[in-house]
Amino acid sequence: MATQDPLIQKILDKFSQSRDFTISFVLHLIIVMIFGTTVLFHAVQEPADFEGGEGGYVQGGEVQANAPQQTDVTPQETTFDVSTVPTPTNTSSLSAITTSAPNALNFTMSPTIAPVMNNTPTTPSAAQMVPAAGRVSGDGLTAAAASQIKAFTGGWGKGTGGGTGTRNREFEFTAYIGQYQGGDWNSTVRVIKNEIVTGSLPNLLYLMSFWSKDRIKTNYKNVKAIKLDSDEIFSVKPPFIFLTGTRDFKLTEREVENLQKYVRMGGCIWGDASLPGLRSRFDIAFRREMKRVIPDVDKNFEPLPVNHPIFTKNYFPEVKDLPSGLNYYKDPIQVLRIYGEIGIIYTSNDYGDMWQIGLDEKGQIDARRDKNGQYVAINQVLYNNRGVYVRNLTVEALTASFKFGTNMVVHLLTRWEDKVRTAPSL
Secondary structure (H helix, E strand, O other): OOOOOHHHHHHHHHHHHOHHHHHHHHHHHHHHHHHOOOOOOOOOOOOOOOEEEOOEEEEOOEEEEOOOOOOOOOOOOEEEOHHHOOOOOOOOOOOOEEEOOOOOOOOOEOOOOOOOOOOOOOOOOOHHHOOOOOOEOOOOOEHHHHHHHHHHHOOOEEOOOOHHHHHHOEEEOOOEEEEOOOOOOOOOEEEEOOEEEEEHHHHHHHHHHHHOOOOEEOOHHHOEEEEOOOOOHHHHOOOEEEEEEOOOOOOOHHHHHHHHHHHHOOOEEEEEEOOOOOOOHHHHHHHHHHHHHOOOOOOOOEEOOOOOHHHHOOOOOOOOOOOOOHHHOOOOOEEEEEOOEEEEEEEOOOHHHHOOEOEOOOOOEOOOEOOOOOEOOEOHHHHHOEOOOEOOOOHHHHHHHHHHHHHHHHHHHHOOHHHHHOOOOO
16 A cells, blocks of 8 residues: 655644544535635725706705706717807907717817816897998997997987087086985985975086077986886887995896897986995995896906096096095096997995085076975085094085086986997998
8 A cells, every 4th residue: 555645644634633624624525616716796986976867966965956867878079169159358269179979988079179267157249239231340239239339328318429518518417316126225215195396416417508508408406216117118218327325235137138129229317325345235235236238258347548538528627637525535437338438337335325415507506485384405414423433524625516517417418429420331
């Protein structure tokens, strides 16, 4: 009988000495042989952030409605050619972009085109809301838009002439204070039984009529409040709508749409804060809401330069600079333009409250009273607190502010005349 290998003999002796070990070893060997190629557990994948569901998607444990349903899409070659799309107004442009299958993990871009990062909102400009027709001026004014502006503004003045030449012309218009939702739109006027009886605009317009010897018929006894969501704006055709207040406010969608149409037709929104200075609640609200009216991404409020016609070709040429407002505030005039002209103008120096202290024909404080003993042209609270809570209400300061207001109104009456006269023809 052949001699057994010592190591093997040692293992066999070990097995024979330990029955439990032998049985355990045999069982493990059988299990490995049977199940060695079987997957007992599948890897669990992390679910996506949004899971498709019945008519919605799940985010953070809540079902959100109106989510797109997940479908199997076979990857296809996709080409987007922007050469068929009107060239954007910004300085960057692409001629074509070709992508491979719309798979987020397999996205390629043509190496001949550099990617352009542009996070600018795509809100259409106010000028783009007007259908283009015929030739276009450098300011984007089409013949159709010019014709519309001419029809809207043509009834404000007679004859021609700019700057001091307007002294020989006649104008007629009615002024309106914008009655918007929320806020205190009537903060600089006195309203009795829904009628504006005195205050900022009545005092300014009275002096305009007096100083012009009624060549400028301002209808100062007939200053109106007009709701910004009313179609009346387009029948009465005001040269400007005066907005003022001290509080935060938010225009409704209907009010925004109306004002967009109004400024495109040649009107102007004139905002005047009834609390002087920047960062008041009205200041913040007015700037925010007017950017909804003229939402062009390339247009922002800009200061009126010192060589603007309001200062250089004006009714009162002696007013060559912006006068100080209430409490000596003298922040620059801010404007938003449309077709190169003023569409929205903003004075944050609170001239409106200064104009609540009227002047008479002799240029003195108008201290007349009505039959009930009330001042005809003075806000008594402001007047009694002059030099205490409100300052810069001297005759000299008031005269400068009223003459500046006159220059402003005359410019708004005439600013479109040259532009529509030289507009491109159809």
